[in-house]
Amino acid sequence: LRRVLAAECVACLNKALCHLKDIWEEIGIPEDQRLQRTHVVKNHIKGLLEMMITEEENLKKRLKSSIETCHKELNAVCKELQIPPFEVSCKQQDISLLVEYAMIKQKSQRMQDLKALTLQDQDLCDVLCTDPYSIAPDVVPSLDQLDNFRHRIASLTAEKERRRAEFVSLKKHIILCMEDLDQLPETSFERDVVLKDGKAFCLSHENITSLKLLLRQLEDQKAENEVQCTAYRKEVQKLWERLQVSQEQRDAFSDHMVMSKKRNLEAVRRHLL
Structure with a gap:
């Protein structure tokens, strides 16, 4: 088969050279220029073959490397x-x-x-x-699917750490507010917030939003208590002045006059009554 293909290549080359020779004769190309053009054809074919050999040699090297x-x-x-x-x-x-x-x-x-x-x-x-x-x-x-999956895992991991940090911060402030209000967790959600850590608590967008809402409600209640305490303190001060309460008696009640926890609010209210 290789001999047949080689013979066909030689026949094609001879046919092409004969065709070129006929063209050159028809247009009056001198003999010396015909030889020059024949050399150009030869060099062109030689260059083409050398380029193909180089490509095949590179393919051979890549194939050997793949085999290894x-x-x-x-x-x-x-x-x-x-x-x-x-x-x-x-x-x-x-x-x-x-x-x-x-x-x-x-x-x-x-x-x-x-x-x-x-x-x-x-x-x-x-x-x-x-x-x-x-x-x-x-x-x-596919490799692309695995890469995309890894990027998702990295993104979710970063999001988990961000939400966990946010949960810890919100939980801390919620507990402080509840302590100031002398308030115990009432709902199951509030108990989960106080008793669970970031690993056990579901860190969904909805839960984080609910945490923020709970903290805002507690802060509003705390601020409202502070306003009421301030108003009651002013009334107590006026009452002390009118009744000429001694400084010793005032000092005994001083703790309730500077704090705004719920029990202090109740104590000040009872004192007015």
Whole structure:
């Protein structure tokens, strides 16, 4: 077959040269210029062949490099499977077998990565109360899909840490407000806030919003108590002046005159009565 193809190439070249010769004769190209043009044709064909040879040599190098890589992958698989290493040659069937083993190894690795990422995603979704990543668990993912999955995990992890920090800050202020108001958690949500930490509490957008709303309500109630306490203190001061209460008696009640907790508010109100 190679001889036939070589003969056909030579025939095509001779035919093309004869055609060129006829053209040159018809248009009156002198003999010396015909020789020059023939040399140009020869150099052009030579350059084309050399370029093709270079490309094929590069392909050969890339192929050898791929074989070496596949061979390493295959040896690793053989070692894991505790079987003798595979003897490599440059035959096409051996290359195909190497590639097949490498693809099996890559498939296994991708499925392991997918399983690990899916477990991480599920944990994050449980904490953040969000939907899991949409990807088929029994289909080999592409490299782009795995990269996208990793970016999602990184994004969710950062969001979890941000919300957890926000939860800790809000919880701290809520507890302080409840202490100032002498108020115990009443609803199940309030008990979850006070008793649970950032790992057990669902850090959904809705819960964070509810936390902010609860804190705002407590702060409003605390501010309202402060206003009432201030008003009552003024009335007490006026009453003391009218009744000429001694400084000793005033000092005994001084703690209630400077704090705005709920019990102090009640104490000041009772004192007025």
